[in-house]
Amino acid sequence: MAQNFVLNVSDVNKSFGGLQALTNINLQIEEGKTHAVIGPNGAGKSTLLNTVIGRLAPDTGSVLFDGVNLTGKTAHQINQLGVARVFQTPEIFLDLTVLQNIEIAALAKRDGAFSFKPFRSMFSETKIQQEAVDMLDDMGLHHLRDHPAANLSRGDKRRLEIAMCLIQHPRLLLLDEPTAGMARHDTNRTIDLLQRIKARGMTKVIIEHDMHVVFSLADWISVLAQGAIIAEGTPEDIKGNPKVQEAYLGGTEV
Amino acid sequence: MASITHFNPSTPKRDLAVMGIFALVVLTAPIWATPIGANYPDLLQRFAIFGIFAIGYNLLFGLTGYLSFGHAAFLGVGSYAAVWIFKLLTMNAILAVAFGMLVAAVFAVAIGYVALRRAGIYFAILTLAFAQMSYRLAYSVLTPITNGETGLTLDGNDPRVIDALFGGGGEGIPNPSLFGLELTGYAAFYFCAVVLILAFWVSLKIFRSPFGLKLLAIKSNQTRMRFTGYNTRPYVLTVFVISGMYAGLAGSLMAVTDPLAGAERMVWTASGEVVLMTILGGAGTLVGPMLGAVLIKYAENIFSAVNDSQLADLFGFLPEPVTDLMVGVASLFVGEGWHLTLGLLFMAIVIFLPGGMMEGLYRIGGAIRRRRAGGRAADNSAVTQPSE
Numbered sequence: 001m002a003q004n005f006v007l008n009v010s011d012v013n014k015s016f017g018g019l020q021a022l023t024n025i026n027l028q029i030e031e032g033k034t035h036a037v038i039g040p041n042g043a044g045k046s047t048l049l050n051t052v053i054g055r056l057a058p059d060t061g062s063v064l065f066d067g068v069n070l071t072g073k074t075a076h077q078i079n080q081l082g083v084a085r086v087f088q089t090p091e092i093f094l095d096l097t098v099l100q101n102i103e104i105a106a107l108a109k110r111d112g113a114f115s116f117k118p119f120r121s122m123f124s125e126t127k128i129q130q131e132a133v134d135m136l137d138d139m140g141l142h143h144l145r146d147h148p149a150a151n152l153s154r155g156d157k158r159r160l161e162i163a164m165c166l167i168q169h170p171r172l173l174l175l176d177e178p179t180a181g182m183a184r185h186d187t188n189r190t191i192d193l194l195q196r197i198k199a200r201g202m203t204k205v206i207i208e209h210d211m212h213v214v215f216s217l218a219d220w221i222s223v224l225a226q227g228a229i230i231a232e233g234t235p236e237d238i239k240g241n242p243k244v245q246e247a248y249l250g251g252t253e254v
Numbered sequence: 255m256a257s258i259t260h261f262n263p264s265t266p267k268r269d270l271a272v273m274g275i276f277a278l279v280v281l282t283a284p285i286w287a288t289p290i291g292a293n294y295p296d297l298l299q300r301f302a303i304f305g306i307f308a309i310g311y312n313l314l315f316g317l318t319g320y321l322s323f324g325h326a327a328f329l330g331v332g333s334y335a336a337v338w339i340f341k342l343l344t345m346n347a348i349l350a351v352a353f354g355m356l357v358a359a360v361f362a363v364a365i366g367y368v369a370l371r372r373a374g375i376y377f378a379i380l381t382l383a384f385a386q387m388s389y390r391l392a393y394s395v396l397t398p399i400t401n402g403e404t405g406l407t408l409d410g411n412d413p414r415v416i417d418a419l420f421g422g423g424g425e426g427i428p429n430p431s432l433f434g435l436e437l438t439g440y441a442a443f444y445f446c447a448v449v450l451i452l453a454f455w456v457s458l459k460i461f462r463s464p465f466g467l468k469l470l471a472i473k474s475n476q477t478r479m480r481f482t483g484y485n486t487r488p489y490v491l492t493v494f495v496i497s498g499m500y501a502g503l504a505g506s507l508m509a510v511t512d513p514l515a516g517a518e519r520m521v522w523t524a525s526g527e528v529v530l531m532t533i534l535g536g537a538g539t540l541v542g543p544m545l546g547a548v549l550i551k552y553a554e555n556i557f558s559a560v561n562d563s564q565l566a567d568l569f570g571f572l573p574e575p576v577t578d579l580m581v582g583v584a585s586l587f588v589g590e591g592w593h594l595t596l597g598l599l600f601m602a603i604v605i606f607l608p609g610g611m612m613e614g615l616y617r618i619g620g621a622i623r624r625r626r627a628g629g630r631a632a633d634n635s636a637v638t639q640p641s642e
Contacts, residue, residue: 053481079483091481093474096467104471107464108483116492118460122467123266164482 004031006172006203007052012061014047021047023228025061029172034194034204036214038238039224040247045207048224049176052205053085054078065172076113084165086175090157094150098141098160101149102132105164131167139163139193155186159193166197175206179213191216215239223247269458276541277451284440290552295443296511297555301548302446303507306453308531308543310500313457315529316538317466318490319473323378323525324365324385328358328498330392330520332505334399337406337515340430344416347430347437347445347510351503358502359495361388366494370487373476385525392517405516430510442511449507453500454544460496461540469493501528530596534603536610545611550596557592 007029014022021044029035039045050056052063054073063070070078079085093101106128136142139159144152149160158178165173178194179187187210194217198204208214214221214235221238223231225247231238238244279286280302287293292301311325332354339350369380392400400406408427417428430437437445460466472479472486479486509515518524527550535546562585569580587595607613 074485075480076483076485079481085481087481091475091478093471093478095474096471100467100471104468104479105482107468111464113483113485114488116465118456118463118465118496120464121266121459121462122464123462125464168483 005029006031006066007205008062008064009048009052010061010064012048012051012058012063014051014056014058021227022051022058023226025227025229027222027229029203029205030220031203032201033219034198034206034217036206036208036218036221037224038208038211038214038221040209043224044227045209045224046176047227049174049205049207053083053174079108079168079170080113082171084168084170084173086158086161086165086173086178088176088180090154090161092149092157092161092164094148096149097146098149098152099129099132099136099145101160102135102163102167103128106131106167109168135163135167153186154182155189158182158186158190162190162193162197166202169202171203173202173204175204175208177208177210178206179208179210187213264462269462272540273455273458276454280447280451281444283447284443292552292555295439297551298443299446299507299511300551302443302450303504303511304528304531304547304551305544306446306450306507307501307504307528308535308547309450309453309457310497310504311528312532312537312539312543313460313500314493314497315532316543317461317469317473318493320370320373320490320494321378321529322369322381322494322497323522323529324381324383324388325497325501325528326520326522326524327365327385327388328361328501329505329508329524330388330515330517331361332358332502333509333515333519334392334406334505335502336506336509337408337513338399340408340414340509340513341406341412342415344414345428345430346416347432349416350430350510351449351506354506354509355499355502358505359499361502362495362498363491366491366498370490370494382522382525385520386522389517389520389522392520400515400517403517405514407514430513437510446507446511449503453503454540458540460493465489465492530600534600534610536612539610539612542610542612549611553596553599554592557588557595558590560588562589 005028007027009025009027012022012025013020025048027035027037037045037048047056051058052070053075054070054077055075057071065078065081065083068081070081070083073081093104096104103122103125107125110128133142133145136145139162141156141159141163144156149157152160162175162178175194179190182190191213194204194206198217206214206217218235221231221233221235222229223238223241223244230247231241231244233241283298283301284293287298292298307325307329311322315321335357336350336354339353343349365381365384369377369384372380393402410427414428430442432441432445435441468479468484468489472484472489476486505515505519508519531546531550532543533546534549535544536542562581565581565584565588566577569577569584572580585591587598603610607617609616
């Protein structure tokens with residue numbers, strides 16, 4: 001029955017001391033879909049994400065990616081399995097150029113977790129370079145290719161980070177509040193970008209509390225409140241769900 | 255701009271030019287060192303050996319940002335290993351150097367494996383602790399190998415099995431050699447110079463390799479590196495071992511140019527010195543550490559040789575009480591006290607040129623270019639900073 005579920009979170013519980021952060025979480029993420037997890041602050045969104053990527057071990061339950069249990073795996077192992085992650089604050093290589101940032105990501109896909117070829121030259125990595133340049137073109141970052149990533153605007157840093165994930169052709173892309181701290185203009189550009197890459201059939205999980213972002217992107221929404229999933233459904237279902245309005249939207253119309 | 259991006263505008267052609275100029279400058283050292291009074295093999299050798307040490311240290315510190323404070327341990331180990339080859343097997347320098355690097359590598363694997371479980375200050379302290387342990391052990395438990403305070407020296411009765419086999423090993427203590435060529439005086443310098451050029455070439459290759467780029471990325475953001483799919487620890491361990499081998503190479507060359515080894519080469523101030531050389535020249539740049547090594551060894555040579563009577567001559571034109579005062583003050587900074595001068599120099603560089611001497615050279619180069627361009631296109635220089 002679970003053939004086309006890329007990610008299968010079942011019966012996950014997690015508590016910190018006396019605080020029950022996650023209660024019996026079950027999530028099935030369908031292949032090729034954009035699945036949003038929303039919820040008010042403190043609902044357990046970040047804790048959930050951290051258990052998925054192996055940063056936190058769940059007390060009970062399992063997290064299966066493509067049939068492989070992710071609990072106990074390290075960050076690089078999970079990435080090499082095909083899970084890429086975008087952080088709340090863009091995590092990029094600030095001291096390197098934009099092009100180098102992308103090249104590093106492309107090399108990880110090709111070379112694996114470790115490779116030592118000290119006499120190979122970056123000058124002869126023309127295939128990697130071409131791939132990276134194409135990606136920059138695609139992302140509208142080409143004019144910045146030789147600039148240190150530190151000089152980029154917040155929105156461009158986010159685009160760069162997404163580009164670094166995309167060049168690895170992950171099966172699952174995790175986005176943690178991809179528009180957090182962005183001006184409206186940058187938020188809209190980022191939504192455009194995410195809508196564009198939606199067409200590529202990559203499975204995405206978005207953690208977000210900006211409704212505008214969620215409703216313009218998600219195929220399916222899970223609502224998290226106080227560590228438990230209180231509702232699931234299409235954006236239309238969620239918009240009309242009174243339980244959600246009460247817990248999350250505070251009763252106002254969207 | 256403070257952030258120098260090391261890979262930026264380099265091209266294969268440029269690198270070839272850098273390599274050629276470097277080799278030329280090293281090989282012609284006896285000529286250009288004449289006006290500054292450094293044209294004798296003993297000092298030139300020291301430039302080359304400490305250059306190798308600093309170039310290797312820079313591979314670790316400059317690329318990954320991991321600050322090791324125990325690299326002198328590898329230097330000392332390399333010296334001991336080389337001298338043992340001279341004693342037991344042969345006076346051929348190649349074997350001594352190879353063995354020195356091998357033993358240093360084994361040491362670096364062991365120390366790196368433990369120390370790299372931590373980063374930042376904890377890593378520095380762990381390496382310092384290991385180096386000091388090695389230093390103390392060389393004086394105590396390991397005396398049969400290190401010959402304690404006397405140091406390990408050659409002896410007329412040493413077996414030198416391989417040399418004996420080929421009917422060599424006449425009377426007295428022979429000099430290290432390279433297939434029959436005795437490595438003394440300028441021959442020894444040129445041996446070190448060729449090794450230095452090779453060491454620089456390897457460093458250049460590593461800087462330009464995907465491996466080197468990944469190391470820079472580790473320095474920049476280790477979290478992103480992990481989430482991009484890299485297992486970072488083996489990367490840092492590998493370059494730690496390479497860097498330890500460079501130190502072992504430098505140590506064995508010290509033994510080649512002067513066949514003895516003592517534990518004082520492993521003391522913590524020696525570890526600190528290579529950090530100073532690298533930062534003074536410009537950490538993370540290709541030739542900076544070499545410049546730093548030459549500057550420190552040259553300054554040491556000049557300042558540590560000055561004595562009070564020379565100072566008295568220098569200030570002799572002043573009235574006698576003033577002369578006495580000046581000599582009193584100045585003597586703090588020379589002779590034994592030359593480290594005080596070094597400290598001041600270091601502070602000045604770190605405060606005014608955080609990128610080291612290389613940053614100074616860039617600024618001068620940038621100013622000249624701006625003047626030539628008449629102020630136009632001045633902003634471009636920030637982006638196209640060269641990486642040497």
